[in-house]
Amino acid sequence: MIVELGHYALVLALALAIVQSVLPIWGVAASDRSLMRVAGPAAGGQFLFAGLAFAALTWAHVVSDFSVTNVFENSHSTKPMIYKISGVWGNHEGSMLLWVAILALFGALVAWFGRNLPATLRANVLGVQAWVAVAFYLFVLLTSNPFARFGQAPMEGRDLNPLLQDPGLAIHPPLLYLGYVGFSIAFSFAAAALIEGRIDAAWARWVRPWTLAAWVFLTLGIAMGSYWAYYELGWGGWWFWDPVENASLMPWLAGTALLHSAIVMEKRDALKIWTILLAILTFSLSLLGTFLVRSGVLTSVHAFASDPTRGVFILVILVAFVGGSLAIFAARANTLTKGGLFAPVSREGALVFNNLFLTAATAAVFIGTLYPLLLEATTGGKISVGAPFFEMTFGPLMVPLLLVVPIGPFLAWKRGDLLAVAQRLAVVFALAILAVLVTWWLKRGGPVLAPVGVGIAIWLMLGALAEIGFRIKLFAEPLGVSLRRAVGLPGSTWGTMLAHFGVGVMLLGIVAESAWKVESILVMKPGETVRVDRFDLTYEGPQQVRGPNFDETIARFAVVEDGRRILTLEPSKRIFRTRTMPTTETAIATRDLFSQLYLSVGDARDDGGVAMRIYWKPMVLLIWIGCLFMAIGGTVSLTDRRLRVGAPTPRKTAAAAIALPEAAE
Amino acid sequence: MTRKQKRLTLIGLAGLVLAAAVGLVLVALGDKITYFTSPTDLAEHRVSVGTRLRLGGLVEAGSIVRDGATVRFRVSDGVNAVPVTYTGILPDLFREGQGTVAEGKVGTDGVFAADSVLAKHDEKYMPKEVADALKQSGHWQEESGKAQPKSK
Numbered sequence: 091m092i093v094e095l096g097h098y099a100l101v102l103a104l105a106l107a108i109v110q111s112v113l114p115i116w117g118v119a120a121s122d123r124s125l126m127r128v129a130g131p132a133a134g135g136q137f138l139f140a141g142l143a144f145a146a147l148t149w150a151h152v153v154s155d156f157s158v159t160n161v162f163e164n165s166h167s168t169k170p171m172i173y174k175i176s177g178v179w180g181n182h183e184g185s186m187l188l189w190v191a192i193l194a195l196f197g198a199l200v201a202w203f204g205r206n207l208p209a210t211l212r213a214n215v216l217g218v219q220a221w222v223a224v225a226f227y228l229f230v231l232l233t234s235n236p237f238a239r240f241g242q243a244p245m246e247g248r249d250l251n252p253l254l255q256d257p258g259l260a261i262h263p264p265l266l267y268l269g270y271v272g273f274s275i276a277f278s279f280a281a282a283a284l285i286e287g288r289i290d291a292a293w294a295r296w297v298r299p300w301t302l303a304a305w306v307f308l309t310l311g312i313a314m315g316s317y318w319a320y321y322e323l324g325w326g327g328w329w330f331w332d333p334v335e336n337a338s339l340m341p342w343l344a345g346t347a348l349l350h351s352a353i354v355m356e357k358r359d360a361l362k363i364w365t366i367l368l369a370i371l372t373f374s375l376s377l378l379g380t381f382l383v384r385s386g387v388l389t390s391v392h393a394f395a396s397d398p399t400r401g402v403f404i405l406v407i408l409v410a411f412v413g414g415s416l417a418i419f420a421a422r423a424n425t426l427t428k429g430g431l432f433a434p435v436s437r438e439g440a441l442v443f444n445n446l447f448l449t450a451a452t453a454a455v456f457i458g459t460l461y462p463l464l465l466e467a468t469t470g471g472k473i474s475v476g477a478p479f480f481e482m483t484f485g486p487l488m489v490p491l492l493l494v495v496p497i498g499p500f501l502a503w504k505r506g507d508l509l510a511v512a513q514r515l516a517v518v519f520a521l522a523i524l525a526v527l528v529t530w531w532l533k534r535g536g537p538v539l540a541p542v543g544v545g546i547a548i549w550l551m552l553g554a555l556a557e558i559g560f561r562i563k564l565f566a567e568p569l570g571v572s573l574r575r576a577v578g579l580p581g582s583t584w585g586t587m588l589a590h591f592g593v594g595v596m597l598l599g600i601v602a603e604s605a606w607k608v609e610s611i612l613v614m615k616p617g618e619t620v621r622v623d624r625f626d627l628t629y630e631g632p633q634q635v636r637g638p639n640f641d642e643t644i645a646r647f648a649v650v651e652d653g654r655r656i657l658t659l660e661p662s663k664r665i666f667r668t669r670t671m672p673t674t675e676t677a678i679a680t681r682d683l684f685s686q687l688y689l690s691v692g693d694a695r696d697d698g699g700v701a702m703r704i705y706w707k708p709m710v711l712l713i714w715i716g717c718l719f720m721a722i723g724g725t726v727s728l729t730d731r732r733l734r735v736g737a738p739t740p741r742k743t744a745a746a747a748i749a750l751p752e753a754a755e
Numbered sequence: 756m757t758r759k760q761k762r763l764t765l766i767g768l769a770g771l772v773l774a775a776a777v778g779l780v781l782v783a784l785g786d787k788i789t790y791f792t793s794p795t796d797l798a799e800h801r802v803s804v805g806t807r808l809r810l811g812g813l814v815e816a817g818s819i820v821r822d823g824a825t826v827r828f829r830v831s832d833g834v835n836a837v838p839v840t841y842t843g844i845l846p847d848l849f850r851e852g853q854g855t856v857a858e859g860k861v862g863t864d865g866v867f868a869a870d871s872v873l874a875k876h877d878e879k880y881m882p883k884e885v886a887d888a889l890k891q892s893g894h895w896q897e898e899s900g901k902a903q904p905k906s907k
Contacts, residue, residue: 112790431758432761434764434768439765448772452775454776461784461788474788474791475784482779482787483783613823670849673847691842691844693821
């Protein structure tokens with residue numbers, strides 16, 4: 091019964107979305123305020139019903155109602171509770187339901203927090219948001235109904251793919267979806283601006299917090315996915331340039347560009363058309379990501395059993411929204427007033443530089459990801475584009491961008507003085523060069539480019555700190571004055587510093603891990619010892635353990651450092667009973683704060699030996715800590731008073747007669 | 756700088772970056788991509804020695820031989836089979852009679868030296884390239900390869 095109510099709630103959400111997609115925009119065209127006002131309650135109701143539908147499916151999973159196909163195929167009565175709940179989105183239908191529920195959540199948030207947006211803009215934004223919602227409600231209801239039932243209920247379910255039975259599943263998809271779907275707000279704002287044919291700096295101020303929030307979630311979602319793959323798959327890799335990973339990287343790159351171009355628009359009223367285009371592209375790439383992952387055109391852990399009608403449906407949604415929005419863009423873009431120009435050497439210039447390289451990098455990833463699909467569709471030729479392609483294209487495009495990152499914030503708006511910036515950054519530059527030399531000397535004979543990478547990382551980190559240092563006049567004024575200045579700095583300045591610092595931290599981790607990791611692959615028998623970097627690992631033997639829904643063979647390892655036993659590591663192989671599918675559970679120990687000793691078991695041999703993969707990964711944790719810094723930076727930036735959602739704007743551009751604040755409601 | 760000069764500088768810079776990006780992508784597409792091949796393609800010498808390839812097919816039953824951390828097996832499409840060597844840990848779902856994709860180079864001795872071996876993530880799933888290769892050689896069985904039906 092609850093399942094049927096959930097299904098019904100989803101249909102009601104669709105009905106409300108249809109109303110919301112027509113009436114408010116019609117209201118704007120007809121200058122009818124009562125029609126425009128439908129948008130808010132409709133968005134709230136949509137969220138209520140989509141949330142109920144999601145709760146109903148969660149309930150079915152929690153009580154293991156195997157008469158529901160979705161529960162039968164992805165759950166099992168002995169599955170631990172956390173995986174019963176996270177298993178709701180560990181399958182195609184459930185994850186699409188999460189997608190629409192998050193979309194409805196964002197719509198409702200815009201309705202609640204957007205009360206002092208101009209009424210016409212608010213109505214248009216919510217209207218456009220509802221178009222997206224209608225498309226995806228239809229997709230779920232017509233092709234991916236999670237509420238379908240069997241005539242006769244089976245006794246037991248088929249269990250969830252064991253690779254997904256991990257706490258990572260509870261966190262990674264919701265974060266990623268909050269990011270993907272969050273960009274729909276930027277898209278709706280862009281489409282609304284095009285429909286109205288009016289856009290100004292205030293628009294950028296309204297869009298930026300939403301974009302920033304989506305970006306923070308996407309950053310965390312990608313980082314979480316990367317760490318999950320690192321410890322779960324047992325290959326020791328953290329990024330594979332897999333099409334599915336690229337699908338999330340593309341909106342992230344475009345979203346990062348959007349964040350930066352929106353600053354120019356907000357502060358200088360320039361780059362308006364470009365910012366609108368970026369907002370459209372960023373969400374289009376999110377849709378493309380959904381298409382790549384959900385349509386089954388790719389072979390990956392994310393592609394659940396595929397059904398061609400779904401792929402076609404998402405493709406239609408993708409083409410309609412990308413094509414439609416770009417058509418409106420082409421028709422209306424030149425009606426928007428253009429912004430002023432600026433000197434190439436200026437804060438704006440630096441941000442344009444950022445945008446150029448980020449979009450070029452996005453395009454390179456786009457081509458590398460889609461070229462194999464295109465080639466196969468046109469000529470039937472089968473190729474795969476892997477890490478070598480992306481290292482050759484993405485890498486060189488990132489280097490100039492990273493080199494300029496510390497310089498940008500030092501440049502003044504309109505016209506910057508490169509010489510003055512050079513003087514201020516001279517010490518940082520010298521320290522970065524010193525880091526290159528010291529690294530080169532310490533790691534003689536290692537990869538040649540690695541010391542340069544370390545230098546760039548130091549340049550980024552110290553450059554970010556130096557910006558704050560100069561702003562608060564550290565050492566130039568008494569410490570008390572500096573501290574007061576530090577407290578008074580706007581949140582967005584601190585946010586910029588933290589995020590840019592995080593890029594440096596991440597780069598340091600990437601360089602150290604790629605250049606100096608130690609890898610040992612061998613077959614070990616009980617009692618044998620192997621030395622990896624400075625550790626002696628002794629295989630003490632196998633041990634059988636019975637888990638809730640799996641049987642586990644643990645390989646016990648004693649780790650000795652400087653003659654002292656420091657810890658025991660227990661990597662294992664699990665065989666899940668229902669699917670008789672094995673998974674590898676790695677054992678990871680963190681040493682020296684950021685470095686990790688990583689053990690993964692292979693297949694057992696008849697003579698009692700076991701294949702082992704042992705890694706020493708120096709500073710590998712910095713990769714994800716860097717991402718965390720970026721996300722914290724974004725969050726701190728969100729607290730900036732000037733960016734607060736619905737903050738009073740200095741320029742109330744109530745040009746249209748009906749664009750009065752809705753606060754009177 | 757005049758307005759015109761400013762605009763030209765920006766457009767020039769943008770053009771430069773785009774040209775560099777296009778150049779990089781074109782070079783990388785010519786040089787850094789991996790072609791997919793079937794055991795039959797290899798047996799008929801349709802690929803040259805030393806190029807990076809992806810070899811897809813089924814792991815021939817009874818062909819897996821382990822020697823320390825090195826594994827030897829044969830990848831077959833039902834018509835031809837190619838010997839493969841790989842040093843490292845095989846994926847969890849690597850089994851005899853199952854689909855696999857090996858990436859590496861074929862040597863002058865005709866042995867395919869793989870540096871990575873992939874299997875599927877989910878037992879319901881057959882790598883698409885493998886399914887296509889099997890279809891081509893006529894050894895595709897609908898019931899074993901296809902995802903299981905949604906409902907009964």
